[in-house]
Amino acid sequence: xxxxxxxxxxxSASPAALRAATVKRVERAIAELRRGGQVLVRNRERESAGIxxxxxxxxxxxxPGLTRAAGSRPTLVLTARRAAALKxxxxxxxxxxxxxxxxxxxDFVRRLAxxxxxxxxxxxxxxxILPEPEDGLAASALALVKQAxxxxxxxxxxxxxxxxxxxxxxxxxxxxVLIEAEEIAAYPALAAARLTLAAEARVPLADIEDARLxxxxxxxxxxxHIAILIGQPEAEIAAGRPVLIRLHSxxxxxxxxxxxRCDCGDQLRGAIRAxxxxxxxxxxxxAQEGRDIGLVNxxxxxxxxxxGLDTVDANExxxxxxxxxxxxxxxxxxxxxxxxxxxxxxxxxxxxxxxxRHGIEVAERVAHAFPxxxxxxxxxxxxxxxxxxMF
Numbered sequence: 001x002x003x004x005x006x007x008x009x010x011x012s013a014s015p016a017a018l019r020a021a022t023v024k025r026v027e028r029a030i031a032e033l034r035r036g037g038q039v040l041v042r043n044r045e046r047e048s049a050g051i052x053x054x055x056x057x058x059x060x061x062x063x064p065g066l067t068r069a070a071g072s073r074p075t076l077v078l079t080a081r082r083a084a085a086l087k088x089x090x091x092x093x094x095x096x097x098x099x100x101x102x103x104x105x106x107d108f109v110r111r112l113a114x115x116x117x118x119x120x121x122x123x124x125x126x127x128x129i130l131p132e133p134e135d136g137l138a139a140s141a142l143a144l145v146k147q148a149x150x151x152x153x154x155x156x157x158x159x160x161x162x163x164x165x166x167x168x169x170x171x172x173x174x175x176x177v178l179i180e181a182e183e184i185a186a187y188p189a190l191a192a193a194r195l196t197l198a199a200e201a202r203v204p205l206a207d208i209e210d211a212r213l214x215x216x217x218x219x220x221x222x223x224x225h226i227a228i229l230i231g232q233p234e235a236e237i238a239a240g241r242p243v244l245i246r247l248h249s250x251x252x253x254x255x256x257x258x259x260x261r262c263d264c265g266d267q268l269r270g271a272i273r274a275x276x277x278x279x280x281x282x283x284x285x286x287a288q289e290g291r292d293i294g295l296v297n298x299x300x301x302x303x304x305x306x307x308g309l310d311t312v313d314a315n316e317x318x319x320x321x322x323x324x325x326x327x328x329x330x331x332x333x334x335x336x337x338x339x340x341x342x343x344x345x346x347x348x349x350x351x352x353x354x355x356x357r358h359g360i361e362v363a364e365r366v367a368h369a370f371p372x373x374x375x376x377x378x379x380x381x382x383x384x385x386x387x388x389x390m391f
Contacts, residue, residue, distance in 0.1 A: 019190050026187040027222065029179045030148040038066060040171045043137045043181040049162045051176065052141045055113035055153035058106045069174040070157030075099055076112060077138040077154045082319040083129050086112060086120055093131035095139045113153030115317050116300045140181035147187060149294030152319040192328035194218040197336060208276035216333050223287045227333055231280030242341040242363035244281035246271040247330050247351055249288040252295055260375035261302065270370055271345055282339060284330050292324040310382040322387060327354030334360055347389045
């Protein structure tokens with residue numbers, strides 16, 4: 001992995017080239033974290049820098065290696081929700097850091113970070129969990145780990161020398177990707193804006209033969225999203241009428257396997273049937289598994305639910321927000337399809353607000369609900385009571 005620092009911004013570099021370079025660097029950093037590697041993060045505004053790795057990927061050799069590379073002992077960076085679960089009564093802050101005991105090993109770290117890895121080790125009163133600034137280095141580290149769809153907990157060893165020369169030397173000596181805090185913050189919007197229509201094909205479906213699949217992805221690869229066009233939505237768009245649409249986050253367990261723990265499969269097939277009965281519309285199938293925490297973390301959340309937590313608490317015990325989805329990719333796809341006025345099939349008011357924030361006019365919310373079963377009844381009640389879904 002190249003250790004080259006981000007190139008200095010210059011008048012000769014076009015805005016598009018700078019955006020592309022930012023996306024490329026962040027995605028390289030994400031790939032490095034997912035394979036258990038380390039990344040150097042710098043926050044220029046706060047004149048801080050540090051080497052981080054995902055807490056769930058720690059190994060016996062990576063802990064001392066992290067200390068050697070940075071020249072300091074790592075702290076464990078956690079979301080406030082996870083920190084509160086470990087040490088009730090903590091002050092509320094979005095990001096917290098915990099000083100690890102000298103004899104901390106990978107199992108100790110993983111059990112602090114992941115509530116499904118085993119009982120959390122007892123923390124003595126002497127172990128401090130300290131708040132971190134919301135715009136600080138630790139917050140950027142957690143944001144990057146989240147974007148990698150790993151448990152939001154990171155080992156962060158701070159550099160003593162944070163001048164440009166010192167940071168560049170640390171990246172070079174340890175052969176690390178160097179990523180800026182501002183690039184991590186900009187990545188989600190930049191990645192969504194770079195989606196392009198990659199392929200389109202007619203695909204007759206069981207409930208409607210007049211269907212086409214349109215695939216969107218960034219020009220340099222990356223996450224792919226699918227638009228299912230039913231009938232001729234272009235005619236509705238041309239006539240200035242709002243198009244009936246549905247945003248559906250992919251659900252491997254519900255959509256493909258017919259899981260009874262959620263209502264996703266019913267919502268997917270029901271939406272296709274409803275659009276077919278209407279005559280035309282668009283279903284966006286978004287690569288946002290488990291409300292965008294990823295399949296592995298969704299299964300971890302299921303483990304916690306089996307122990308008695310509801311959907312929201314399970315996600316928060318893992319360190320995630322109740323819903324991590326962003327609506328920029330959906331809005332970008334709709335803009336490219338010309339569907340800027342829509343009738344949105346949803347029971348989730350956040351989807352209405354999310355599309356509106358990105359320039360999509362929601363002319364009408366169309367109810368979209370299905371009967372519960374004995375396995376998902378509590379899940380649906382939680383969606384209504386704690387997430388504001390309107391059934």
